[in-house]
Amino acid sequence: MIDYTNILSTSAEPEASSMIETFRAIGYSIETAIADIIDNSITAGARNIWLDYDWMGSKTTLSILDDGIGMNNKQLIQAMRPGSKSPLNERKQDDLGRFGLGLKTASFSQTRKFTVFSKSKGGELVFWTWDLDYVKQEEAWKLIQYIPEHEVWSQKTKTVDSGTCVIWWDLDRLTKGTTADDEKAKSKFLGIMDSVKSHISMVFHRYMDEGIKILFRGREIKSWDPFMIGIDGLQTKPETRLAGGSIRIKGFILPHRSKLSVEEYDYGKGPKDNWTAHQGFYVYRNRRLLVGGDWLGLFKREVHYDLCRIQIDLPNNLDNDWQIDIKKSIARPPSIYRDSILSLAKEVRNQAVEVYRHKGKVLKRKLASDEYFLFWEERARHGKRFYKINRNHPLITELYSISGNLKYEIEKVIQFIEETVPVPLITLQESENEKPHGQPFEGVDPIAIKETMQRLFSGFVSSGLSIEKAKARILNTEPFNFYPEYIEFMAHE
């Protein structure tokens, strides 16, 4: 530290109201905001958490009550301070907090006014309110001791021996300008509450399974387990540990749709109501989910990876490395583990694709036919080998059928290709090179092959072939026979 004893200094405190407006722009959704409040309840040792709301248009309230250890007056004021703990502080192992901001940033992201009631065991009930409009007027970081219907809220908090109740009572982002009898606004609000509920069922599923109850308007929320542990046909990879055991990774391959009941299949769709949206990594910090189904920028989402879900468990002391954000909704693998995670994930992904490949192959076998469409055929001419493109290959017949007056030109180019295949060069390379050459389209974005497959499929079906026959024909056509995993996803109009 430089010695500033004789140097002029001036204070430059943050301007309270603009700072709070900045908090409001962090980008929480109501789902992530409520989850952040629930984190505090769990860290405070709550066994029960009650999420309630009362639709009253712009006067709607939303509250989260817990039966955790609660706070006394001094602790509550400290808790209401932005930056009440430094992110650099060591946290207890089971602490879900991080920046000392969540309570404030999450609340302000949804509301202009919020109150926290709290009570430690045997202690007084205390409460304080942040009102952004008051802060603006005073231009000071000042809490007030006010809430409409004070008695109602204090009674509510008193139902627990010790605990805390967070009340959002000016949900301007959601309810501004609406009235209690505005049915359209109400049903939109209820829809949002529904999605809050599903988000919670996923984010805290491991805590719920360990006995913590989260009640939504009095009814216990059921947990949603992305891995459907215990279901028949679930494939589980052995756990891999990185960073001396503090990072644990486990791959799951969920059962194919045909192995699931309708209810099980719907369950697998999860809060996002979609299998594809739920493939990928599930990153947990202290068993609390941060990211629910995302490839973390390592891969693209593609339907044939629908059955692949990978659990990553992190402790709470690697936040910096994983770039955990304030909202606790983003995580990024540190570059030193990127390669290990990548290769692990590839293995699980391949195993997941294998389920569809197998299905495709079974279909092909079941409908085995004599027809098989090679792309290239070997011929002999004057005792010499040469290679010809199969004019009966579905792609070629299709091309000719739409070629119109270009047909002659196309035929000529194809002939040129055939006559100039560099057979000696290929033969030489093949015998000298140790690296085997790949299968068609290997390592290439499969979009071309998928689109072509889909087009052929539609063509076959509209020309009268049954769906199964059309699929079987594609599986008997080069080079689509290398990609039976895509056949499941061919759509017909």
Ligand SMILES: Nc1ncnc2c1ncn2[C@@H]1O[C@H](COP(=O)(O)OP(=O)(O)O)[C@@H](O)[C@H]1O
């Ligand atoms: N429901 C609660 N029960 C008990 N203490 C709480 C509760 N919510 C917040 N606190 C206290 O307020 C502090 C600040 O919370 P918060 O702003 O969410 O930051 P962080 O969780 O990162 O510490 C917490 O560390 C905790 O001490």
Ligand SMILES: [Mg+2]
């Ligand atoms: Mg917190």
